[in-house]
Amino acid sequence: MLSAKSLNLRYGQRRVLHDVDFTARPGEVTAIVGPNGSGKTSLLSALSGARAYDGEIRLNGLDLRDLAPARQAQLRAVLPQSAEVAFPFTLLELVRLGLSAGLARAHPGDPTTLVRAAIARVGLAGHEGRMVQQLSGGERQRAQLARVLVQIWEPVLEGAPRWLLLDEPVSALDIGHQLSIMQLAHDYARAGGGVVAVMHDLNLTSMYADRVVLLQAGRLRAAGRPEEVLTDHDLSACYGCALRTNTAPPGARPWLLPQSAAT
Amino acid sequence: MAILSPSEPMTSGDRRARAATLRALLVLGLVLVMLAGLGWGAAGQTDVIGALLARFGLAQASLAEMTIVWDIRMPRVLTGALVGAALAVSGAVMQGLFRNPLADPGLVGVSAGSGLGAVAAIVLGGLLPAPLLAMTEGALVPLAAFLGGWAATLVLYMIATRGGRTSVATMLLAGIALAALTGALTGLILYRATDNQLRDLTFWSMGSVAGATWAKLLVAGPLIAAGLLAAPFLARALDALSLGEAVALHMGVDIQKMKRIAILSVAASVGASVAITGGIGFVGIVVPHLLRLVQGPEHRGLLPNAALLGAILLLLADMLSRTLVAPAELPIGIVTATLGGPFFLWILMRNRALLEG
Numbered sequence: 124m125l126s127a128k129s130l131n132l133r134y135g136q137r138r139v140l141h142d143v144d145f146t147a148r149p150g151e152v153t154a155i156v157g158p159n160g161s162g163k164t165s166l167l168s169a170l171s172g173a174r175a176y177d178g179e180i181r182l183n184g185l186d187l188r189d190l191a192p193a194r195q196a197q198l199r200a201v202l203p204q205s206a207e208v209a210f211p212f213t214l215l216e217l218v219r220l221g222l223s224a225g226l227a228r229a230h231p232g233d234p235t236t237l238v239r240a241a242i243a244r245v246g247l248a249g250h251e252g253r254m255v256q257q258l259s260g261g262e263r264q265r266a267q268l269a270r271v272l273v274q275i276w277e278p279v280l281e282g283a284p285r286w287l288l289l290d291e292p293v294s295a296l297d298i299g300h301q302l303s304i305m306q307l308a309h310d311y312a313r314a315g316g317g318v319v320a321v322m323h324d325l326n327l328t329s330m331y332a333d334r335v336v337l338l339q340a341g342r343l344r345a346a347g348r349p350e351e352v353l354t355d356h357d358l359s360a361c362y363g364c365a366l367r368t369n370t371a372p373p374g375a376r377p378w379l380l381p382q383s384a385a386t
Numbered sequence: 387m388a389i390l391s392p393s394e395p396m397t398s399g400d401r402r403a404r405a406a407t408l409r410a411l412l413v414l415g416l417v418l419v420m421l422a423g424l425g426w427g428a429a430g431q432t433d434v435i436g437a438l439l440a441r442f443g444l445a446q447a448s449l450a451e452m453t454i455v456w457d458i459r460m461p462r463v464l465t466g467a468l469v470g471a472a473l474a475v476s477g478a479v480m481q482g483l484f485r486n487p488l489a490d491p492g493l494v495g496v497s498a499g500s501g502l503g504a505v506a507a508i509v510l511g512g513l514l515p516a517p518l519l520a521m522t523e524g525a526l527v528p529l530a531a532f533l534g535g536w537a538a539t540l541v542l543y544m545i546a547t548r549g550g551r552t553s554v555a556t557m558l559l560a561g562i563a564l565a566a567l568t569g570a571l572t573g574l575i576l577y578r579a580t581d582n583q584l585r586d587l588t589f590w591s592m593g594s595v596a597g598a599t600w601a602k603l604l605v606a607g608p609l610i611a612a613g614l615l616a617a618p619f620l621a622r623a624l625d626a627l628s629l630g631e632a633v634a635l636h637m638g639v640d641i642q643k644m645k646r647i648a649i650l651s652v653a654a655s656v657g658a659s660v661a662i663t664g665g666i667g668f669v670g671i672v673v674p675h676l677l678r679l680v681q682g683p684e685h686r687g688l689l690p691n692a693a694l695l696g697a698i699l700l701l702l703a704d705m706l707s708r709t710l711v712a713p714a715e716l717p718i719g720i721v722t723a724t725l726g727g728p729f730f731l732w733i734l735m736r737n738r739a740l741l742e743g
Contacts, residue, residue, distance in 0.1 A: 173632050196638025203636075209485035209628040210683030215399030220629070223622045224637035235400075251399035274637065 130178040149284030149317040157338035199286035200274035215251040221273030241269040278316025289320040405687030412694035423463040465598035467697035472655035474696025477670020482624035492667035494561030500660035502568040503534025532657030593666040593719020606658040613655025621685035668726020
């Protein structure tokens with residue numbers, strides 16, 4: 124379980140999260156959605172231990188403040204929205220950096236096999252020798268995901284679930300890769316791990332999330348199953364535009380159609 | 387030499403084997419260059435091997451040869467190797483810390499800070515209470531240089547880094563300001579210097595390993611060695627840091643602790659180096675850059691190879707400085723700056739995007 128209680132976060136004088144309660148369960152994909160500036164990334168960075176916060180965050184029942192960075196890295200890995208690579212690493216070398224974090228040493232077999240498996244999992248097999256700087260934006264995003272996967276390859280280790288925290292994992296990807304990466308997140312959860320993803324695409328959210336958390340201006344607006352949260356009323360109010368949710372066939376997950384601002 | 391060609395197609399993407407091969411070559415190279423450094427000098431060809439073995443009763447050598455090899459050239463060669471290693475490793479560590487291939491202790495004011503510490507100790511050291519002076523005798527200059535370098539690195543890092551991002555422009559400009567400020571303070575202190583001190587300081591500031599003695603080496607050597615030995619423990623953290631501070635934290639790096647160790651290790655090795663040899667520029671920027679081209683940026687392989695290549699380059703530069711205007715000697719700082727300056731400009735041209743970004 125990854126949970127937060129009465130979470131408050133400030134950047135200087137500006138308060139970006141107000142008393143947010145949050146729960147993500149292992150075995151599920153939890154999506155954080157909301158308009159720009161609603162605090163999605165702030166919530167994720169607090170959960171990842173990167174920001175000082177007021178309130179309480181628990182990772183597998185342990186107070187996050189009691190966990191040293193090295194211990195946190197064994198339990199969860201974080202995919203940033205974007206990461207500049209300062210030096211000319213090859214794709215393989217970049218992904219291999221994930222080995223030194225986490226508990227890759229616990230992984231049986233040759234670590235290089237694990238690195239290559241992760242590269243193949245994100246669809247970049249055959250590109251190992253390319254320089255990261257020469258990859259396209261989408262390829263770079265997937266390369267970083269492979270590095271993150273290597274860090275916590277087994278979704279469950281010694282009985283404890285491990286966590287993938289993803290900040291807009293598919294925003295730079297074409298639709299084919301969007302689906303395959305979301306499927307990857309879904310599979311990780313179904314294997315017993317936990318996934319928390321900041322999402323922009325509400326249809327992908329509806330397709331892959333087991334639970335959706337909707338933020339508005341730093342506050343929790345709604346949380347629950349996709350069909351409970353992704354409603355015309357909440358979404359239109361939150362995003363400030365007209366949206367129509369459809370459920371067809373009845374009982375299936377909702378899909379959304381934005382309505383032209385002119386009508 | 388296919389192994390050294392950066393353009394070699396790399397389907398595996400793994401350059402660790404290259405780093406290992408290169409390390410073996412560099413070890414061999416260092417041994418050869420050190421032997422050459424011991425044998426090369428105004429006294430003509432010396433039987434180095436004989437003099438080395440004679441020390442352990444394994445060969446015969448004349449007293450003159452023993453003196454030249456063991457008392458004059460040995461401390462000089464060891465100092466050159468240690469300082470070269472220290473400068474190159476410090477360069478690599480600073481570049482990793484600032485996440486920028488253009489950081490260098492000489493360039494961003496760390497050496498200037500060390501220089502200020504050293505000059506202050508040389509000129510003003512006599513003002514210390516006699517018992518304290520007696521206690522720190524000999525160690526005062528390296529210690530002051532270490533403190534000066536440490537303070538400069540710390541100030542620079544605090545100014546140039548905001549919210550986990552280090553701005554290159556800020557770093558370089560702050561380095562210039564820092565160098566100017568320390569230069570001015572050094573100038574002020576020089577007003578108090580005697581003529582003899584002034585002469586010494588002038589040559590010292592151009593950089594030279596000619597003044598190396600066993601006594602100086604015994605004081606500065608451990609500080610340099612401490613800095614060098616700390617570096618390998620930073621390798622993993624520096625690798626993670628090349629993806630940014632947030633990512634490094636997510637990978638389990640204790641950022642604050644790692645920065646403290648990095649800054650201390652740079653200050654110790656650069657400070658002690660500056661204390662014995664004065665300002666020797668560009669080794670710290672040239673060596674890591676060349677190595678990254680061949681073996682990639684992984685610090686686990688980069689740091690030890692930087693130490694070896696830095697030692698080799700400085701010893702070669704020292705041999706040049708001894709022979710170019712023989713029987714006089716050119717300060718080694720002039721040699722490294724003459725070779726390193728254009729090289730730096732070349733890196734700059736290739737990396738313009740880094741500065742503009």
